Amino acid sequence: MTAIQPADPTAPSVPPKMMTSLRVEDDSIHVVNQLLLPHEIQWDACESVEDAYDAIKSMRIRGAPAIASLAALTISLLLSQRLKSPKADLIPATSASAYSLPQLATSSALGEWVNSVVDHLQSSRPTAVNLSEAMNRIRSTLKAYTGDSAEELAKQLIETCQAVHANDLERNKQMSKLGADWLFERRAKDGKKKLKVMTVCNTGSLATSGYGTALGVITNLFETGRLERAYYTQSTPYHQGSRLTSLELSTLGIPSCMICDTMVGSLFQHQDIDAVIVGADRVVKNGDTANKIGTYQAAALAKLHGIPFMVIAPVTTLDMNISHGKDIHIEQRPPIEATLARGVVVSPTSDLTTPSDNSTAPTKPPQAVVQITPNAIGKGDNLIYNPSFDVTPAKLITCVVTEVGVAENAGDKEEIDLSKVI
Ligand SMILES: CSC[C@@H](O)[C@@H](O)C(=O)COP(=O)(O)O
Structure with a gap:
């Protein structure tokens, strides 16, 4: 290449x-x-x-x-x-x-x-x-x-x-509107005029042919004046949140707030979050959903806090040939990837109390990959667990939104009927 x-x-x-x-x-x-x-x-x-x-x-x-x-x-x-x-x-x-x-x-x-x-x-x-x-x-x-x-x-x-x-762009816009309207209708009943939502990973135009899935819903809420702020997790170890979602949200002028993956519980305790909105890599027949690692814990915490948990995915992400999430093949990424971080080099002597701005630098700032763990990690008995995705059980999911419609999980059922949204 x-x-x-x-x-x-x-x-x-x-x-x-x-x-x-x-x-x-x-x-x-x-x-x-x-x-x-x-x-x-x-x-x-x-x-x-x-x-x-x-x-x-x-x-x-x-x-x-x-x-x-x-x-x-x-x-x-x-x-x-x-x-x-x-x-x-x-x-x-x-x-x-x-x-x-x-x-x-x-x-x-x-x-x-x-x-x-x-x-x-x-x-x-x-x-x-x-x-x-x-x-x-x-x-x-x-x-x-x-x-x-x-x-x-x-x-x-x-x-x-x-x-x-x-067809990807058009259907993304369709499901984004469906998802945004579905959520707003419910929250408006409680007198909400502008929503605070949280997302995981990157699901915007960089992850699709345009507009995005979960980020599409957030964009729709913003474009229609119904969004207060979008919170997003960093999504380590690949940092799709801190590198890509941050870029997309700031480019679009959407008010946002990045959190570390470990801060989801704290966010739910201290902010009135209206929904968690995520994309999907595979939604199987019973509604179990594979998505970026960290999605499952966000869903479990959302359930504990009574926050709606929405999955936004095109029909092409629905897999009716697999009945249950336990049968989804989860990609394991190379262990070394969890020991590394990539970004622009910041001089150790520079002011680290405010974000640096290199946008007007005359030359491109050098990028580097750095190792954040001791050399022994990933060797011998010092293992690394690095699955790329996890599976959120259907009972934690409030609804699955496709370009065809919204499939709701009314009442914490173990399964979501996807037959009307495919
Ligand atoms: C439209 S995006 C839905 C998913 O693909 C997204 O949430 C995700 O998990 C991406 O994972 P990635 O490992 O970055 O390819």
Whole structure:
């Protein structure tokens, strides 16, 4: 994957109003490197299956809908390039690819290539069902094709791949409005005019094709004058909250407050929080929901404090093939990731009592990854537990909101009936 810098490297990296994780043009895809955000905007070209796999696995792009989009759009890009140049060598000679697309000789040869590519991309991150759902849609197109024209099959596959990305923005706006109205109606009955809500991880336009899921609801509340403040957890060890949600909220001008993951209970004791609003990586048949690690404890505390707990997820995040949350495959991230923190270097001699402002610095501030634990941690008997997600049982969830509607859990039931919102 090659990186391109903004045109003027001395210009401050001012993000556009609505952030985006993908820049898609006719003959190229670029991914904003989320590991470098919020301090640097670097767009990496995604030119091969390996580039896409790498970007997803290394979390340069993350968020359930966004990784599905990148995987599908990469397949679409390679197929389009092949249709335009039937005989060309599509992969630069410098980067040998085990997944370079052969010439379109027969539909069955193309089918073999597609099957190996979707299997590979799907294995990059196992918990977010959006990626498997997108790869399954591609498999279905392949299965349904009965002709023998490789070109025709390629065109159908391109259509399927592009649809994965295309509908995301609109449905995010729909479910955001549904979720915001549902919540406001309930809180307005108690005389509330402006709401304080809390979220976990990053679920905004960086995690989706735009607007976001849980962050979409927060944005809708803000845009309609119904939000007092959005609280968000740092979401360690990857800091999706402190690096990305912070950036999105401040860019949109949404009043916010960051808390450490350990402060959720204290927040609920000291602030009148109207709802916890989260996204999801997989909602299974009984309503159990896998989402960023830390979601479950927020749900348990919300229940203790009588605070509604809302899950906002597109239909593509609902997995009706798994009955119970205990069967969700939870991704374990490499232990070392929990020992590290990344950010811009702050001089030890500088004033650490106020946040530094490097936005007008003439050159990009250097970034560094630092180790926060002793060397022994992660070795021998000094273990590290680092699951990327946890599962919140349906009985702790007040409602699941999709673009189709709101499925409520009326009365602490063990299951939520999702049949009307799918
Ligand atoms: C639309 S976002 C829903 C989830 O994908 C989000 O909450 C989340 O857990 C992301 O995890 P990540 O590990 O950053 O990909």
